[in-house]
Amino acid sequence: xxxxxxxxxxxxxxxxxxxxxxxxxxxxxxxxxxxxxxxxxxxxxxxxxxxxxxxxxxxxxxxxxxxxxxxxxxxxxxxxxxxxxxxxxxxxxxxxxxxxxxxxxxxxxxxxxxxxxxxxxxxxxxxxxxxxxxxxxxxxxxxxxxxxxxxxxxxxx
Ligand code: RB5
Numbered sequence: 323x324x325x326x327x328x329x330x331x332x333x334x335x336x337x338x339x340x341x342x343x344x345x346x347x348x349x350x351x352x353x354x355x356x357x358x359x360x361x362x363x364x365x366x367x368x369x370x371x372x373x374x375x376x377x378x379x380x381x382x383x384x385x386x387x388x389x390x391x392x393x394x395x396x397x398x399x400x401x402x403x404x405x406x407x408x409x410x411x412x413x414x415x416x417x418x419x420x421x422x423x424x425x426x427x428x429x430x431x432x433x434x435x436x437x438x439x440x441x442x443x444x445x446x447x448x449x450x451x452x453x454x455x456x457x458x459x460x461x462x463x464x465x466x467x468x469x470x471x472x473x474x475x476x477x478x479x
Contacts, residue, residue, distance in 0.1 A: 341398030380408030
């Protein structure tokens with residue numbers, strides 16, 4: 323699956339200090355499979371384990387996706403929860419916290435999720451690689467789900 327002006331899927335990835343080990347694993351995964359799969363990516367940081375505030379990175383990646391500059395985002399913190407909350411504050415972002423492959427697939431097919439969040443302290447590298455692969459290759463199913471996602475985009479109650 324390819325998207326965007328370049329014909330490639332553009333992925334923005336970021337983490338906080340707690341998420342750094344898993345982000346480094348996912349960057350190795352993108353380097354392994356990205357060229358053949360047609361993925362381009364940009365690392366929004368952080369690069370050290372110096373404590374930072376996850377909303378800063380989460381919202382930077384989320385805004386980059388919402389603006390259309392990137393097709394998908396991947397955000398990693400200790401649990402994935404803070405990044406999910408932060409990203410979902412940005413209009414146009416549908417962030418999904420996924421620690422299993424079924425949820426990752428459904429987040430794309432049913433929710434058209436455009437940001438994946440994971441917790442470095444929750445999931446190991448092998449399952450995380452599988453989750454990212456599924457998140458980047460599964461298409462939105464559309465149909466009745468498009469109506470529901472449209473209601474999400476109309477805003478809150
Ligand atoms: C940092 O200690 C931790 O709170 C953060 O990475 C994240 O898990 C928050 O949701």
